[in-house]
Amino acid sequence: MHPTVAEPTAPFPASTHDHASCRDWILRRAESLCAEKKVRFTPQRREVLEILAASHRALGAYDILEHMHRVERRPPPAAVYRALEFLLALGVIHRMAGRNAYFACTRPEHGRGEIQFWICRRCGVVGETESVVIAGEVPRLAATLGFQVGAVNMEIEGECQACRGC
């Protein structure tokens, strides 16, 4: 189904990891999912994903736009937002509401399930976890509130191991 490549990164990407294969995995998964869903992975959509996959940082839509240097003319903002919307729906990127920023998902299991986003306030690197404890706790809390859970968003800002070393 999905390309049989080793899991691309640890939950929090180490500075030493092999990012070339990490990046490839992200793009191949997108290709694979598009084929599965019979939707088109156009050059523009690919370019936006490539820009995000180039790092493990969260970028704003206009940051992405600046990286899209067409020779003739830069595409309008809506082009980026359309690509982002497509990639979000495909499940290969995530949005950090707290920063109005987007980043490429690097976790094979992230189709569904509750995710925690970890972002370093110094270097901007993003990590992802899927705590089973939290995944169990949310429905339990919801039950006591009589609340029907739709979407869950959890973002933890702080300092990553690499930056704490400095």
Added chain:
Amino acid sequence: MHPTVAEPTAPFPASTHDHASCRDWILRRAESLCAEKKVRFTPQRREVLEILAASHRALGAYDILEHMHRVERRPPPAAVYRALEFLLALGVIHRMAGRNAYFACTRPEHGRGEIQFWICRRCGVVGETESVVIAGEVPRLAATLGFQVGAVNMEIEGECQACRGC
């Protein structure tokens, strides 16, 4: 220290609750905290808090602005943002990043600690919980990542009990 009023609302405000006393509690806590910290609870700051405390809904900054009907002239956006910044720092309101909206905190224990925000996508009512399970899980996950936790933001969108009944 804080006014000795009964806890204002349940984690998720019932439609039947006594909102007059709930609202009073929010404003008195703000007064009390301002006295403690020796900062000024000016009319403008009070007005913004009153607007938020009027409901358990999350309002955008410009929604708040519309409610500030001065006779002469409406204050500029920055006035609202300045008041919101002040109230956030005081700890009497919260910001929902996922909606660019703000709401009055109704939980006595919310000085520090990890909070879950629950927002109904139909009626917009906001609830708050403080799960000890999640409060314990976050540092545990952080330790495995070598991550130093700063701020945590957790938002759950769905449907509240009242709206599910409809």
Added chain:
DNA sequence: GGTATATTGATACAGTATATCATGTCAAAC
């Protein structure tokens, strides 16, 4: 090829938030 559908281009605009500098208010110090 011809038609329906999806995608992109182009333009405008809405919504959210901040920067900057001037003016006003308050309270303590003199």
Added chain:
DNA sequence: GTTTGACATGATATACTGTATCAATATACC
């Protein structure tokens, strides 16, 4: 009681984030 300094607000402009609309183009399917 006036000076003084810190804090708060007013006024204006602008930056940042995201969407609406409609025309043009590309792709898929018959």
